[in-house]
Amino acid sequence: METNPLRPARTLYPPVEPYETGMLDVGDGQQLYWEVSGNPDGKPAVFLHGGPGGGTAPQQRQFFDPKKYRIVLVDQRGCGKSTPHASTPGIDMSANTTGHLVGDIEKLREHLGVEEWLVFGGSWGSALALAYAEMHPDHVSELVLRGIFTLRRPELDWFYNEGASFIAPERWESYLEPLRDSDGTVYEGDFIQRYNEILFGDDLEAARRASVAWTTWEGTTTTLIQDEDNASHYAEPDFALAFARIENHYFVNGGFFEEGQLIGNARELATIPAVIVQGRYDICCPARTAFDLHQVWPEADYRVVLAGHSAFEPNIVAELVQATDRFAL
Secondary structure, eight states, rough: OOOOOOSSOOOOOOOOOOOOOOOEEETTTTEEEEEEETTTTSSSEEOOSTTTTTOGGGGGGGOOTTTTTEEEEEEEOOOOBBSTTTSSOOOOOOOHHHHHHHHHHHHHHHHTTSSSSEEEEEEHHHHHHHHHHHHGGEEEEEEESOOOOOOHHHHHHHSSSSSSGGGOOOOOOHHHGGGBOOTOOOOOOOOHHHHHHHSSSSSSHHHHHHHHHHHHHTTTTSSSOOOOOHHHHOOOOHHHHHHHHHHHHHHHHHHGGGGTTHHGGGGGTTTTTTEEEEEEEEESSSSHHHHHHHHHHHHEEEESSOOOOOSSSSSHHHHHHHHHHHHHH
């Protein structure tokens, strides 16, 4: 269903502070930051951030009515306040896979004494939410998904191997800078793989420059209208290095999925109430993927809105908050 509201029906809830925080030891030397806000006796909901490697932010709590929800945020392995941080020199990424993250969500659920919860995820968070729900459907009460991303090869090639350059060519040129030889010639081959060699190479300064180029490309294309504050956040050095390394690690490994796995298995989610919110003009995660998902999973409420990729664009906010309000009942 396509919705074109001139005035969004919902806005974010007011800011709320967590009443409980902690660090969860999930093994492999990994400690995950988690927090809970809202109503201690409310409906449990877990927010799965994007990237991978994006980390959580206070504004993400505001998609939920704090009087009705027990709101759980968690920084995934290697990012945010979790340790070890992926910006650390010589970081070992072998214990950072989708399987590890799904297991971490289960450990956090058990740690917090939650039987089932609403799972909310956008962009990479939508992929992780689908992976978690397909593996642990008995612990998912509802799904709220946005900007669908399943790491199929065409999705990765679209955004990181030139497709999206036809929409934002001037920004693409900056993305290409770390891939140029001394004579200005651009590397010929898979850009994702070449970035991997730089980001995890011995030259830390080259890795930092490449990470800023990688994250700035993403940060300048997530919103329909350029958001300079958003772009500058993506360029912060330690954030950029961790973000780019984690994303690239997942992308060169296809998300640790078989090609098409998440969409192919979505038919198993038919009994879980769900809303899919997709920006019509999402450059990062074009609507084709959300459409393909809905074709396999027609029971989900599919909402296409006039917006780009960011969860904080007004029309997307309106649909997401409307969904959490509906499920709060």
